[in-house]
Amino acid sequence: MTQLLIKNGRIIDPANNVDTVGDLLVSDGKIAAVGKSSAKVKPDQTIDAADKLIVPGLIDMHVHLREPGDEEVETVASGTQAAVAGGFTAVACMPNTDPAIDNEASVEFISRQAARADMAHVFPIGAITKGRQGQELAEMGQMVRAGAVGFSDDGDGVANAAVLLQALKYSSMFDRPIMEHCEDKTMSGGCMNSGHYASILGLPGINPLAEELMLYRDVQLTKQAKARLHAQHISTAGSARIVRTAKAEGVRVTAEVTPHHLLLTDADCQTYNSNFKMNPPLRRQEDIDALRLAIADGTIDCLVTDHAPHLRSQKELEFRNAPFGIISLDVALGLYVKALIDTNTIDWPRLIQMMTIAPAQILQVPKGTLSVGADADITVIDPKTEFTVCVDKFASKSRNCPYDGWQLHARAAYTIVNGKIKHSLH
């Protein structure tokens, strides 16, 4: 019997309403005891967690691992290495790969690559439609059997409302969420938020209504289909209002937000640095304020990175021509803390809830708790020590990150997956 004892930390387990200082014992990859450890325990390994937080392994339900198809940019192995470096013990990967993950075999391929990499757990998200073309439904049932935990055509929304309605109805029999990238492409087409800065920079804008119109449509479709919708990376004050109203009406909708939509604005595009280009684009300060409020009042359920690696040579293109997307798995925790705890928006237990049990419940996976008997996926967080973000030290294969040089003060000291230490700072 292999035992690991994590001693004397602040244990936060929102799923069980736990917030206490104590020890946590791991035995054979499962959580064996939480609280005060008995003197009789002779662990094989001990972690001193004084001044640290012991929390369920963090879950990021929106990442791009670029495999299959773009292994030069990221792989399941390098992406999960970045995940554990950032304190994430599980990620859900989007199916906009080449070819798209839209069938049973591709889903199994992802799981196999994850097992080979043996870092973080990977929960595959299957495409809603075949080839992400927005026309015919993909074989959702087959993909669920192979391990898919949700469906998304991420990168695109499903433009055809009738198709999405069928997808919502169909997926409801598996109780898996339809995860929508809300963007009406007839109203987007630009490369940054439309408004003052797009105007003076001479860059084509993306109307915030492109997101809001599709989100509103999707909420109505979900209501009629009595299905479950997850709104991906919402970025505007209007989207937050739509989700809030939908929840009040009892529609089964959940929502996620990224660190960049909580920390950066379209004014940051002024250097034409394509590491500030992503989709949805950076919005205004008013939107950040509204998103923080929506986190505080529970409208927004969970925090994701939308980790979207790209080659340096791709991101070195002109702002208009460079691809959308940035990475932040390695340092996301510190970013959320800066955006939400340092601003007194929420406290630690709520932050941890949004990064653990909330995504686990949306995806219906048995993760995100420190319950006795659960898989020992644990993150030990150093919440105080300052550090400087250095993208060249990222475990990710890519470097397209706007936070290089930022000072942050919260990161994973240890990341433990199935009882094994996959990352330690020391």
Place this chain on the structure above:
Amino acid sequence: MDVSVGSSTADNTAAAEGQAFVWQRKHLLGLRELSAEELNHIFDTAESFKEVSQRSVKKAPPLRGKVVVNLFFEDSTRTRSSFSLAASRLSADVLDFTVKASSVSKGETLLDTARNLEAMGIDIIVIRHSAGGAPYMLSQSIDACVVNAGDGYHEHPTQGLLDIFTIRELRGSLKGLKVAIVGDIAHSRVARSNIWGLTTLGAEVFLVGPPTLMPSAVNQLPVTVCHNFDEIVGEMDVLNMLRVQFERIGSPMFPSVREYSRLFGLTEERMTRAKKDVLVMHPGPINRGLEIESEVADGPNSTILRQVTNGLAVRMAVLFLVNQAAAME
């Protein structure tokens, strides 16, 4: 980056008192970041170069031994010719490097191209590119001077300079002048450069065109927006008529050429209601009968050819100044 904006007369006095202004920018990327003092310094320099063009031997030596590259990713005959001529009048060696609308995802990137050129030992890159910000990006990653010859619909600083230089030449000062910019403002780099330069020098800018051709959040720009040309035409000192981009005709932005000329074209009829001495400007090439009627384009108020002449002097001034700033580094 912004230097406080003073009145042009005050600046001139300061210069006269011997507080010599020193130009410090080795790149000219836009007019938004330029102070009134800097703008006037370019104009004063351009005035002295105008004289070179009137000599029998039209050459001056300041860029002798320097290499200027025209790196054009978009077709342009007159801007490129104007830059080429300006560089050769300053005795520089000129290399024209026109890149056919290349695929952006495959092959050499802009930075690759620029680094290759730099490895050949060039001194000034004059760049035109369809993507806003491309010259800025270049200026961040190479040592050579970068002059923006038009980027997307961000800025076209030398066009803005030559327009304003022409007004200054004919009116003396920009202060208090009312300037209308008419047409597709949303997609116009010329409009943006004019807005910044004109307002910095104290002119009042009116944007005229349909709401579909106004930039987003236009209310946050230092301008007055007007959708009825006839309402303001009588008050204007300058009418700057933008070229209509044919690819936008028939798009949802405006329905037809006929309707556009009726509402926003500068017709002889409309000219009868303008001030007698109004300056009629156009960045060229003009669409006769569309945004401007031939009789007006060729009429006594037109400054169109004077703008072209001044363009040369302004571009000589810009090349001269950025080179001087680079030499001081």
